Amino acid sequence: MAQNFRQGEILRVAQAEGKVLVEDLANRFGVTLQTVRRDLTELCDAGQLTRVYGGAVLTSGVANIGYQERRGLHPEEKDRIGRLCAAAIPDGASLFLNIGTTTEAVARALLGHRSLMVVTNNLNAANILAQNAGCEVIVAGGVLRRSDGGLVGDMTMEVVRQFKVDVAVIGASAIDEAGDLLDYDVREVKVAQAILAQARKRFLVADRSKFTRVAPVRIASLAEVDQFFTDAAPPAKVRAACAAWGTEIVVAP
Numbered sequence: 001m002a003q004n005f006r007q008g009e010i011l012r013v014a015q016a017e018g019k020v021l022v023e024d025l026a027n028r029f030g031v032t033l034q035t036v037r038r039d040l041t042e043l044c045d046a047g048q049l050t051r052v053y054g055g056a057v058l059t060s061g062v063a064n065i066g067y068q069e070r071r072g073l074h075p076e077e078k079d080r081i082g083r084l085c086a087a088a089i090p091d092g093a094s095l096f097l098n099i100g101t102t103t104e105a106v107a108r109a110l111l112g113h114r115s116l117m118v119v120t121n122n123l124n125a126a127n128i129l130a131q132n133a134g135c136e137v138i139v140a141g142g143v144l145r146r147s148d149g150g151l152v153g154d155m156t157m158e159v160v161r162q163f164k165v166d167v168a169v170i171g172a173s174a175i176d177e178a179g180d181l182l183d184y185d186v187r188e189v190k191v192a193q194a195i196l197a198q199a200r201k202r203f204l205v206a207d208r209s210k211f212t213r214v215a216p217v218r219i220a221s222l223a224e225v226d227q228f229f230t231d232a233a234p235p236a237k238v239r240a241a242c243a244a245w246g247t248e249i250v251v252a253p
Helices: 005-017 022-029 033-045 067-071 075-087 101-109 123-129 154-160 186-197 208-212 236-245
Strands: 019-021 049-052 055-058 094-097 116-120 135-139 143-145 150-152 165-170 180-183 199-205 217-221 227-230 248-251
Touching: 005 019, 005 022, 005 033, 005 049, 005 208, 019 022, 022 033, 022 055, 033 049, 033 055, 075 101, 075 199, 075 227, 094 101, 101 123, 101 165, 101 199, 116 123, 123 135, 150 186, 154 186, 165 186, 180 186, 186 199, 186 217, 236 248
Parallel strands: 094 116, 094 165, 116 135, 165 199, 199 227, 227 248
Antiparallel strands: 019 055, 049 055, 143 150, 180 217
């Protein structure tokens, strides 16, 4: 399919936000609703989007957006989430940090902590925490994913399983209405599952955009998380489920 300019922009918006709405796109491009619907139909026919009521969402299996672009999405919200999560981690704690730009925000917020031991498969987080002389950093070796500095694979899981830490801090690419945490790379997901299994407390850090995105691989349920740090109240169904599960939602001011 030869994409027109609008269709390329529609895909870019969908990758950033997880979904697009017909009326929003019509206003953005100054075209009719019928024109937008035609663009969405062509993108869906090409397998790049999936139609939903009122718009379209990314098709499961579409690759995650690039690391540099992810770093530029919602940076202030991620920093607020990072500071809020770091405030719940005491000096002297041991913890896991997994791959993700929001977990990197947590790493930045931990630079003032003392006597930490951090095990991470995130080279970016390791480099950030290397600036903290009061933090012992252990890198879980494995296959380097050059796109974002993540370490994945069986070797990474073997390292993770050698530890039992106080807190696991993980991110996710998407969260659905059932409260499932989702991601794109099955190798990364397996490491995240090992991290959750080896921690006494489990923290999730994710901004509001994750509720409008989709991804094909399930990490876990919010039922398996002790505290969920975010920047806005989740959808009502997710809030109700978390209340039933005893998962605390902590919203950054």
